Amino acid sequence: MEKGLILWFTGLSGAGKTTISKVVAEKLKQRGQKVEILDGDIVRENLSKGLTFSKEDRDINIRRIGFVAHLLSRNGVVAITAAISPYKAIRNEIREMYDNFIEVYINAPLEVCEQRDVKGLYAKARSGEIKNFTGIDDPYEPPDNPEITCCTDQESLDESVAHVISSLEKYGYLT
Numbered sequence: 513m514e515k516g517l518i519l520w521f522t523g524l525s526g527a528g529k530t531t532i533s534k535v536v537a538e539k540l541k542q543r544g545q546k547v548e549i550l551d552g553d554i555v556r557e558n559l560s561k562g563l564t565f566s567k568e569d570r571d572i573n574i575r576r577i578g579f580v581a582h583l584l585s586r587n588g589v590v591a592i593t594a595a596i597s598p599y600k601a602i603r604n605e606i607r608e609m610y611d612n613f614i615e616v617y618i619n620a621p622l623e624v625c626e627q628r629d630v631k632g633l634y635a636k637a638r639s640g641e642i643k644n645f646t647g648i649d650d651p652y653e654p655p656d657n658p659e660i661t662c663c664t665d666q667e668s669l670d671e672s673v674a675h676v677i678s679s680l681e682k683y684g685y686l687t
């Protein structure tokens with residue numbers, strides 16, 4: 513592939529963004545593609561260290577991720593972003609600004625994500641220990657027309673990964 517992509521994962525905490533992005537990255541690498549993952553949790557420890565979860569700081573965080581994804585993708589890398597990115601407007605801003613933007617909605621009902629509680633954060637949000645937690649006391653705005661949707665409460669990990677890869681093939685991004 514000459515040109516890279518921005519593969520923009522969005523979804524609630526625990527929906528499966530990190531898990532799916534890692535396996536998709538491996539599959540793409542096996543096909544000889546250069547790949548980088550910008551994982552939300554890791555970005556917040558580095559590029560966006562010190563930012564809060566206010567609307568303003570969330571937007572700054574997402575713009576930074578978008579910018580770095582753009583730098584990578586224009587150099588032939590598939591930049592996979594795996595951050596909640598709860599606000600529709602800012603995701604659409606990134607979509608308008610940069611080429612080859614593909615939105616991947618990692619969809620699982622809040623109840624399922626909360627049941628999984630991979631990082632124990634939903635329990636903390638429910639008890640009030642952490643504030644502004646997406647889905648609990650902060651909004652999540654699902655995409656209207658994502659290029660790809662994975663319903664991780666209905667699919668196995670392998671099925672979700674296969675769906676992402678086959679969709680990229682269908683859109684002509686993979687040969």
Ligand code: ADP
Binds near residue numbers: 525527528529530
């Ligand atoms: P996120 O990055 O969106 O916060 P994680 O990837 O950390 O979410 O956690 C998702 C959890 O859901 C993992 O424990 C994973 O094993 C589980 N899971 C169940 N089905 C799927 C699926 N189809 N795709 C991805 N994850 C799944």
